[in-house]
Amino acid sequence: MAASQIPHSSDNRSPEDRPPEDRREPALDRRYLRPSVFWSIRQGFPGWLQVTLVAVSLAIPILIWASLSYGQFVDARFLPTPSAVIVRGFSMLLEGDLIVDIFASSARVIAGFSFAALVGIPVGLAMGTFYSMDSLLGGFVRTARYLPIAAFVPLIIIWAGIDEASKIIIIFLGIVFYNATMIADAVKFIPNETLNVAYTLGATRWDVVRRVILPATLPSILDTLRVNIAGAWNFLVLSELIAAENGLGFTIVRSQRYLQTDRAMFCILVICMIGLATDFAFKLLFRLWLPWADSKMS
Amino acid sequence: MQFPTTIPPKEQPSELPVPKLEIRNLTKVFGQGKQRITAVDDVSLSLAPNEFSCIVGPSGCGKSTLLSIAAGLSKATSGKILVDGAPVPGPGADRGMVFQNYTLFPWLSVAENVAFGLRLKGMAKAELNRRVAHYLDIVGLSGSAKAYPKALSGGMKQRVAIARALANDPEVLLMDEPFGALDSQTKEQLQSFFHDLWAKSHITVLMITHDVEEAIFLSQRVHIMDKTGQLHETITIDLPTHRELDMKLTREFLDYKRHIVHALR
Ligand SMILES: Nc1ncnc2c1ncn2[C@@H]1O[C@H](COP(=O)(O)OP(=O)(O)OP(=O)(O)O)[C@@H](O)[C@H]1O
Ligand SMILES: [Mg+2]
Numbered sequence: 014m015a016a017s018q019i020p021h022s023s024d025n026r027s028p029e030d031r032p033p034e035d036r037r038e039p040a041l042d043r044r045y046l047r048p049s050v051f052w053s054i055r056q057g058f059p060g061w062l063q064v065t066l067v068a069v070s071l072a073i074p075i076l077i078w079a080s081l082s083y084g085q086f087v088d089a090r091f092l093p094t095p096s097a098v099i100v101r102g103f104s105m106l107l108e109g110d111l112i113v114d115i116f117a118s119s120a121r122v123i124a125g126f127s128f129a130a131l132v133g134i135p136v137g138l139a140m141g142t143f144y145s146m147d148s149l150l151g152g153f154v155r156t157a158r159y160l161p162i163a164a165f166v167p168l169i170i171i172w173a174g175i176d177e178a179s180k181i182i183i184i185f186l187g188i189v190f191y192n193a194t195m196i197a198d199a200v201k202f203i204p205n206e207t208l209n210v211a212y213t214l215g216a217t218r219w220d221v222v223r224r225v226i227l228p229a230t231l232p233s234i235l236d237t238l239r240v241n242i243a244g245a246w247n248f249l250v251l252s253e254l255i256a257a258e259n260g261l262g263f264t265i266v267r268s269q270r271y272l273q274t275d276r277a278m279f280c281i282l283v284i285c286m287i288g289l290a291t292d293f294a295f296k297l298l299f300r301l302w303l304p305w306a307d308s309k310m311s
Numbered sequence: 312m313q314f315p316t317t318i319p320p321k322e323q324p325s326e327l328p329v330p331k332l333e334i335r336n337l338t339k340v341f342g343q344g345k346q347r348i349t350a351v352d353d354v355s356l357s358l359a360p361n362e363f364s365c366i367v368g369p370s371g372c373g374k375s376t377l378l379s380i381a382a383g384l385s386k387a388t389s390g391k392i393l394v395d396g397a398p399v400p401g402p403g404a405d406r407g408m409v410f411q412n413y414t415l416f417p418w419l420s421v422a423e424n425v426a427f428g429l430r431l432k433g434m435a436k437a438e439l440n441r442r443v444a445h446y447l448d449i450v451g452l453s454g455s456a457k458a459y460p461k462a463l464s465g466g467m468k469q470r471v472a473i474a475r476a477l478a479n480d481p482e483v484l485l486m487d488e489p490f491g492a493l494d495s496q497t498k499e500q501l502q503s504f505f506h507d508l509w510a511k512s513h514i515t516v517l518m519i520t521h522d523v524e525e526a527i528f529l530s531q532r533v534h535i536m537d538k539t540g541q542l543h544e545t546i547t548i549d550l551p552t553h554r555e556l557d558m559k560l561t562r563e564f565l566d567y568k569r570h571i572v573h574a575l576r
Contacts, residue, residue: 209384210414210472214428214479215404224427228418305418305459 093275102279111264115283118249118260121177125184126245130238132185133192137237140193141200142226151197158190162248166255175256180249187248188241195240199233200226232299232306239295246284329396330357331515332381332406332483337390339376339540350376352540353390358483363509363516365526367571368536368543374519375411377536378485381517382408394483404428407481409489411519413468415460421471422447422456428479446474449504451497465492473501477508486518490525499556502528506554523575524559527567535574544574 050059075095081087082094089097105111136154139146166183173179203226211225253262261280268276299306339351350373358364366374380387383402391398394405415424425443434442447453450470460468469492476484490498506529509516520526526533530548537543548567550558558564 204412204414206410206412206414207416209379209382209402210408210410211427212384212402213382213404213406213408213481213485214475215431220431224431225416228416231418303418305461307461 090272091274093278098275098278098282101273101275102282105276105279110259111280111283114259114261114264114280115287118253118262118284119287121180121252121260122184122242122245122249124177125181125248126188126238126242128181128185129187129189129192129241129245133189134196134234136189137193137196138200138222138226138230141197141230142222147197150193154190154193154197158194160186162187163251166251170256179256180252183252184245184248187251188244191241191244192237195237196230196234199230199237202233203229232303235295235299235303239292242291242295243288246288250284330393331360331362331395332517333357333391333393333396334377334381335391335393337377337380337392338388339373339380339385340388349540351380351387354536354540354542355390356534356542356545358515358517361509361513361515362531363505363529364518364532364534365530366517366519366534366536367521367523367526367575369538369575370521372536372538373540374536375487378408378487378517378519382406382485384408404432404479405481406483406485407476407479409469409472409476409484409486411487411491413460413465413472415463415468415471415475417460420457420459421452421463424460424471425475425478427475442478446478447471449477450474450501466494466497469493470497470501481514483515483517486516488519488521491521498522498525503556505529510553523568523571524564527564527571528554528556528559533567533571535571546571 050062078092079095082089082092082097093101102111136150140151140154141147162183165186169179169182169186173182207229208221208225211221216224249260250262250265253260254266257263261284265277265280268274268280334354334356337351337354338349341348341350352373354373354377356364366377368374376385379385381392383392383399383406393399399406415421416427419427422443425446426439429439429442443456444453447456450473452467452470452474455463455467460471463471469489473486473489476486490501493501502525505516508514509529516529518526518529527548527550533546533548535543535546546567550563550567
């Protein structure tokens with residue numbers, strides 16, 4: 014009985030018998046979302062296309078670099094060829110100084126980054142959780158985020174000297190305020206109901222902080238740290254440019270003095286590789302430690 | 312102490328004057344000026360110990376607002392919530408709640424979600440595991456005990472939320488459309504289960520539903536709210552205490568249904 018009332022619901026006619034609008038190609042029908050592989054939004058993406066696009070995005074800058082340098086459009090003193098940089102890099106590694114630089118810089122980053130996490134995570138959680146803490150700390154933290162740390166470097170060196178402490182302070186100040194604000198925002202994204210249901214199960218405020226807010230924000234905390242460790246490397250180079258006896262940033266400055274662009278570029282490449290490795294480590298940690306979370310990270 | 316509208320259900324002896332849960336002259340106003348909305352307007356109702364009551368009313372009439380104030384989760388503009396005759400200042404484990412939306416903790420497995428309240432109480436491991444298994448069995452989710460919420464369907468999540476609230480053994484259970492996302496078979500199973508649970512235990516239940524039959528089947532009293540946020544009518548359901556699903560087809564049942572459906576129009 015329903016078939017007669019609902020048109021098109023039981024159409025057994027052959028295609029030629031159907032009215033012309035039924036014969037249109039489904040893909041051209043404007044009423045429906047057209048399938049797309051390249052412009053897919055959260056509907057899955059083929060692995061081969063991902064690999065290809067990543068390869069293209071990496072290959073283009075390298076190709077531009079290679080054609081400019083091998084084609085001798087630019088003086089080799091300003092832009093050495095990729096192979097020259099690699100060769101120089103190997104000799105730097107063999108000389109042994111580079112290893113020392115890598116260790117010195119990494120230690121500074123780890124120290125500054127760890128302090129920034131140790132302070133930034135609790136401050137961010139407190140700001141996101143309690144109105145009082147948000148008022149007490151938020152005004153300062155959010156303002157401090159806009160302080161140009163680079164401009165403070167001379168002052169920090171006056172206050173803390175030119176040894177390790179000043180470099181760690183620069184890295185710490187460079188990222189701690191970002192850690193805190195990003196984590197505070199993540200706490201605010203926890204739905205009210207998630208907190209409320211805990212209260213109706215008998216949770217105290219402390220239970221809610223420890224057993225709801227902290228686990229709920231762990232994915233965002235990891236993500237925040239992953240993003241901000243890139244900032245830590247930036248501030249490391251800044252701190253080493255000004256006062257250091259070793260480190261990757263220091264080597265870059267010294268190379269500039271002697272116009273050794275190949276050395277400088279290899280140091281930059283090394284920082285890049287360390288960055289990629291930590292990024293990967295964070296993603297791996299995320300997947301292993303937080304299997305419950307929907308990872309939006311690729 | 313008085314019951315606001317109709318006489319208390321007759322299985323309640325009259326010398327038991329202290330309601331388990333009392334909502335007294337509750338008003339909730341949202342916003343100011345032009346945006347001012349009176350979501351709940353001077354509602355008074357009470358639940359005797361071990362009473363099962365439902366609230367029905369059109370969408371947006373203030374049911375969820377009323378329930379969350381009863382749970383102590385939001386502040387009333389005026390009015391009071393009393394448990395056992397004493398005003399309560401905030402939420403607590405005495406009033407369990409099943410929310411309208413999904414509220415599972417995504418970082419905990421199904422079993423850990425159900426155990427959440429028990430952990431807070433510091434319950435011994437063996438007892439805790441036994442209870443969790445029992446309530447997961449009741450909602451038919453023993454097989455998913457180790458799954459994370461992201462792998463569950465909407466109806467499964469809601470059943471876990473029900474198990475979590477029940478496992479915590481609240482004195483009053485507040486439920487906001489708990490069966491809304493369930494298929495009719497599961498829904499009827501859970502209705503029977505809640506009827507039995509209520510009959511066997513001392514639990515007092517206040518439930519919001521859009522399903523008039525469900526309200527009549529489960530309740531001693533049905534409270535009807537209207538669009539203005541006021542309590543329109545309270546109907547005492549004078550059906551036998553022990554109820555079977557087949558009762559939904561009887562004459563008396565349908566008379567109640569007709570009455571409520573008309574009142575809701
Ligand atoms: N936080 C809020 N701010 C402003 N207005 C609100 C807020 N919460 C609810 N309201 C308003 O209060 C009224 C009642 O909302 P409530 O959620 O209690 O309705 P409901 O009866 O539960 O509806 P439904 O059956 O659709 O769930 C609605 O008009 C809604 O717009
Ligand atoms: Mg509602």
